[in-house]
Amino acid sequence: MNGMWLHRKIEENTGLLIFGILFVSAIGGLVQLLPILEQESLETAAGNTRPYSAIELTGRDIYIREGCSVCHSQQIRPLIAEVERYGPYSRAGEFVYDRPFLWGSKRTGPDLHRIGGKYSDDWHRIHLLDPRAVVPGSIMPAYPWLVRREASASGDITAKMAGLRRLGHPYTDAEIAGAEADLEGLLEIDALIAYLQSLGTGFTEEGP
Amino acid sequence: MADMPSAFWSGWIAVLTLVSLAGVAWLVWSVYFGRDRGHEREAGPVWDGNLEEGKQPAPIWWFWLLFGSLIFSLVYLLLFPGLGNFAGLLDWSQGSRLAESHDDYEARFAGVRAEIAEMSLAEIQNDSGLMAVAERIFRRECAACHGPEGRGQASMFPNLHDIDWQWGGDEERIRQSIRGGRNAVMVGWEAVLGVDGIEQVSEYVLSLADGVAANHPGKAIYDRNCAVCHGADGAGNPLLGASRLSDRIWLYGGDPDNIRATLTQGRFGIMPAFDEQRLDDTQLQLILALLVR
Numbered sequence: 476m477n478g479m480w481l482h483r484k485i486e487e488n489t490g491l492l493i494f495g496i497l498f499v500s501a502i503g504g505l506v507q508l509l510p511i512l513e514q515e516s517l518e519t520a521a522g523n524t525r526p527y528s529a530i531e532l533t534g535r536d537i538y539i540r541e542g543c544s545v546c547h548s549q550q551i552r553p554l555i556a557e558v559e560r561y562g563p564y565s566r567a568g569e570f571v572y573d574r575p576f577l578w579g580s581k582r583t584g585p586d587l588h589r590i591g592g593k594y595s596d597d598w599h600r601i602h603l604l605d606p607r608a609v610v611p612g613s614i615m616p617a618y619p620w621l622v623r624r625e626a627s628a629s630g631d632i633t634a635k636m637a638g639l640r641r642l643g644h645p646y647t648d649a650e651i652a653g654a655e656a657d658l659e660g661l662l663e664i665d666a667l668i669a670y671l672q673s674l675g676t677g678f679t680e681e682g683p
Numbered sequence: 684m685a686d687m688p689s690a691f692w693s694g695w696i697a698v699l700t701l702v703s704l705a706g707v708a709w710l711v712w713s714v715y716f717g718r719d720r721g722h723e724r725e726a727g728p729v730w731d732g733n734l735e736e737g738k739q740p741a742p743i744w745w746f747w748l749l750f751g752s753l754i755f756s757l758v759y760l761l762l763f764p765g766l767g768n769f770a771g772l773l774d775w776s777q778g779s780r781l782a783e784s785h786d787d788y789e790a791r792f793a794g795v796r797a798e799i800a801e802m803s804l805a806e807i808q809n810d811s812g813l814m815a816v817a818e819r820i821f822r823r824e825c826a827a828c829h830g831p832e833g834r835g836q837a838s839m840f841p842n843l844h845d846i847d848w849q850w851g852g853d854e855e856r857i858r859q860s861i862r863g864g865r866n867a868v869m870v871g872w873e874a875v876l877g878v879d880g881i882e883q884v885s886e887y888v889l890s891l892a893d894g895v896a897a898n899h900p901g902k903a904i905y906d907r908n909c910a911v912c913h914g915a916d917g918a919g920n921p922l923l924g925a926s927r928l929s930d931r932i933w934l935y936g937g938d939p940d941n942i943r944a945t946l947t948q949g950r951f952g953i954m955p956a957f958d959e960q961r962l963d964d965t966q967l968q969l970i971l972a973l974l975v976r
Contacts, residue, residue, distance in 0.1 A: 482714075506699050510692035553777050555784040562960060564781070595953035598828055601837050608837050610827060 521568030524677030526644040527670070529654035530661065532635060533626050534670025537663050539577070540629070541618060546583035549576075549674065562589035562675070569677050572644055584615060589675035599668045621664035629666075632658060693767030700766060704753060711749045715740055796965045804854065807972035817969035824962060825970070833973075838936045839952070843974055847932040849952075851921035854975045861967060864956030867924040871949035872908065880904050885942040891917035891929045924952075 485491050511517060527535060538544070551557050553564040565588050570576045594602075598609060603621060606613040632654045640646045658666070729735045763771040770776070799807065807813050822831055828840040835842030841849060849867065850860045872881060887901025888909075895916055896902065906915060912925035919927030926934060934952070935945050962970070 502699065502703055506696050506703075510696060513689070513692060553781045555781065555788055558781065558785075559788075593955060594827065595955060597839055597951075597953065601839065609830075609840075611831060 517567045520571045521566045522679035526572045529657040530669045531673045534666035537667045544577040544579040547587045548579035549588040550578040591672045591674040591676040624663045626661040626666040627658040697767040715746045804972045817973045865954040867952040869950045873947045881946045
């Protein structure tokens with residue numbers, strides 16, 4: 476066979492070259508991504524996974540704003556060491572209400588996917604304000620400003636929830652209407668703790 | 684890949700992957716071994732006197748590198764899951780590997796687990812090797828709140844070395860505290876007692892370590908409101924998690940200011956539950972050996 480003939484044809488014809496490049500780079504997507512769009516287990520909420528409440532959603536945005544996911548992952552891999560340390564490995568269906576997901580890629584601190592319920596709210600409060608007060612060797616920065624700002628100051632929660640409903644999160648009208656009232660009187664730290672306490676709690680042993 | 688959407692998509696993945704591999708193989712082969720291989724100058728413009736179009740295949744070791752990785756891919760796809768629903772000849776999966784390492788883990792520790800189950804707490808306490816293990820488990824699971832040495836911290840998490848056990852310090856009570864967790868509830872008393880009442884009760888409570896002062900102005904208020912849980916003499920009640928007030932050990936701080944704050948806003952100490960997933964029976968037994976004295 477004469478590959479050089481085809482090679483020359485492509486090299487001399489820019490339109491053909493562009494098409495060829497697009498075609499070749501699309502193959503990976505056609506194999507890896509296209510079938511996944513149809514894979515139901517990735518869109519079905521696992522166990523008791525539910526949409527974040529107004530408070531948790533606000534806390535999640537603070538988690539993103541403060542860059543927690545830069546040092547903390549939220550994905551427990553199916554390896555014995557991780558399962559023993561953190562709990563059941565993360566299931567795809569646990570992240571259906573995460574937009575975007577916060578799996579992270581680096582563990583300067585421990586994984587947080589199963590942190591919900593592990594410590595009391597009071598512990599989190601002390602730890603966020605002064606990590607060394609409870610973990611002497613910790614290198615985590617302190618976040619003292621979280622007690623100085625109202626949770627409602629970090630964005631329009633009603634619009635946020637309405638937007639997420641458009642994307643398929645099953646919020647009721649009452650939940651969206653009551654969202655601002657839910658945040659009434661709460662500080663940013665309260666919202667962040669509510670979010671942390673919800674992490675990984677949707678998992679059930681029987682779930683898909 | 685058990686939940687591949689359908690046989691169609693499985694076939695789609697397999698066919699596209701194999702066709703791509705074959706296509707790349709053909710391309711690499713034809714560049715090196717096609718009919719018009721070899722160095723060749725082409726008719727065309729010449730720049731700068733000697734710069735002209737031509738072609739020359741890349742060194743042959745590139746061919747072996749590319750072809751080698753293609754063969755590697757094929758072998759990999761034969762052995763491991765990847766081609767649609769095909770599970771691979773080795774029948775390997777991430778789930779089964781986890782299950783296997785779980786079995787290995789259980790097998791590795793089954794002996795020592797059985798040994799520990801037979802031992803009394805005193806026997807464990809006399810085994811320095813086991814106690815070192817217990818301390819490691821303590822540092823992993825308990826130290827975040829109770830401190831690395833278990834001496835309590837942050838004026839909120841109890842010291843586990845003193846004699847004051849809010850929920851009881853015998854083996855069974857500690858086991859319950861760990862397995863089931865504890866939720867202490869002391870409401871704030873400002874609305875009931877008023878600022879003056881809180882002042883008097885806090886003084887009285889601080890004096891309880893020296894015995895009951897019969898004519899203290901705070902005594903009547905204490906007897907009416909506090910004695911139900913904490914006892915008339917301040918001895919506390921481990922069944923309710925009502926702390927002993929007749930000693931000089933104060934979980935939330937023993938300054939008059941701390942006592943007043945406790946009375947004003949209340950205290951809601953929480954010990955999380957440690958189920959078997961987090962702390963299995965053997966590990967719990969080791970922790971008990973560390974704590975029970």
